[in-house]
Amino acid sequence: MVLSSSGLWQELVLVPADQTFIMPDAMSFQEGAALPVNYLTAHMMLFQMANLRPGKSVLVHMAAGGVGIAATQLCQTVSGVTVFGTASASKHKVILQGGLSHAIDYRTKDYVEEIRTISPKGLDIVLDPLGGSDTQKGFGLLKPMGTIVVFGAANSVTGQKKNLLAMAKTWYNQLSISTLKLMQANKSVCGFHLGYLKDFTLIRQTMDTLLGLYVQGKIKPRIDSTFHFEEVADAMRRMHERQNIGKVILLPEPKKEEEKEQEKGEEKEQEQEKEEEPAEASAVPQEEEEAKPEEVKEEQG
Ligand SMILES: NC(=O)c1ccc[n+]([C@@H]2O[C@H](COP(=O)([O-])OP(=O)(O)OC[C@H]3O[C@@H](n4cnc5c(N)ncnc54)[C@H](OP(=O)(O)O)[C@@H]3O)[C@@H](O)[C@H]2O)c1
Numbered sequence: 678m679v680l681s682s683s684g685l686w687q688e689l690v691l692v693p694a695d696q697t698f699i700m701p702d703a704m705s706f707q708e709g710a711a712l713p714v715n716y717l718t719a720h721m722m723l724f725q726m727a728n729l730r731p732g733k734s735v736l737v738h739m740a741a742g743g744v745g746i747a748a749t750q751l752c753q754t755v756s757g758v759t760v761f762g763t764a765s766a767s768k769h770k771v772i773l774q775g776g777l778s779h780a781i782d783y784r785t786k787d788y789v790e791e792i793r794t795i796s797p798k799g800l801d802i803v804l805d806p807l808g809g810s811d812t813q814k815g816f817g818l819l820k821p822m823g824t825i826v827v828f829g830a831a832n833s834v835t836g837q838k839k840n841l842l843a844m845a846k847t848w849y850n851q852l853s854i855s856t857l858k859l860m861q862a863n864k865s866v867c868g869f870h871l872g873y874l875k876d877f878t879l880i881r882q883t884m885d886t887l888l889g890l891y892v893q894g895k896i897k898p899r900i901d902s903t904f905h906f907e908e909v910a911d912a913m914r915r916m917h918e919r920q921n922i923g924k925v926i927l928l929p930e931p932k933k934e935e936e937k938e939q940e941k942g943e944e945k946e947q948e949q950e951k952e953e954e955p956a957e958a959s960a961v962p963q964e965e966e967e968a969k970p971e972e973v974k975e976e977q978g
Pocket of ligand 1: 714715718739740741742743744745763764765768806828829830831832833834869870871872916918919920921923924
């Protein structure tokens with residue numbers, strides 16, 4: 678496995694030896710690609726910064742994303758931790774099966790209200806990849822002695838194109854607090870960015886811990902989908918449309934001819950099914966239409 682902040686979308690990569698890690702025998706290459714960034718990020722935030730301990734409560738935003746799933750699994754390595762997660766409703770089943778305690782559909786519900794209903798005193802830890810007003814909400818949800826770790830600004834990315842308004846809004850709404858206020862609140866605000874962390878001794882130690890957890894079966898990266906290099910646009914589209922649950926992986930080897938043929942066949946089948954659908958669909962109302970007079974007759978009889 679390798680860790681590099683950029684330049685990995687190619688067949689051959691050159692990285693310093695201290696940024697490479699030996700994969701356990703049972704680990705697939707796809708898992709090897711999925712593990713480092715997501716799990717290092719989640720582990721360092723939870724254990725180095727927020728000091729996760731038994732019985733604590735944690736809010737994980739983007740709970741169906743790669744980091745969110747890693748954080749949820751890592752929370753389960755500590756006893757009695759309650760994990761709240763925000764995600765689209767369609768992803769709740771998977772993330773609840775993955776060990777989340779409470780899934781909240783942030784698109785239709787106010788997650789602050791939902792959390793306050795379940796846990797009126799608030800939370801011990803908030804992991805915030807959203808930024809802007811969500812950092813303020815997260816800070817407000819913290820119990821005294823609680824910690825919020827900000828590690829992204831996803832709120833500044835919306836829609837198909839670069840959105841300057843969303844960026845400005847996120848920047849304008851970001852949490853700004855004086856150290857005096859922090860002291861009075863008894864709360865901590867942390868920032869984390871793996872790309873800027875150059876302490877490879879700490880990274881290696883954390884990676885050793887993670888590989889130990891993997892071997893014990895306590896963590897397992899969830900692979901959402903795989904795409905060959907020539908399908909990179911499809912891979913990006915899947916993420917951009919927020920369809921993924923877990924990691925989207927790029928495979929350097931070109932797609933095999935048989936796979937292409939099989940896909941063409943499947944596409945044809947789907948097209949045929951679609952063409953047949955309207956005929957079937959129109960058959961239903963017809964049957965209903967036919968049934969109605971019978972019903973009327975029965976009622977009259
Ligand atoms: N600082 C660091 O070191 C570090 C390291 C890794 C990742 N990150 C950051 O952590 C975040 C999560 O990364 P990831 O790899 O876990 O993501 P991911 O696997 O691509 O998950 C993205 C999912 O998050 C949800 N989401 C909620 N609000 C969103 C928004 N405003 N924009 C886009 N997606 C949104 C969507 O699911 P729903 O359908 O549920 O809405 C989306 O499918 C990213 O912002 C990334 O930049 C930071």
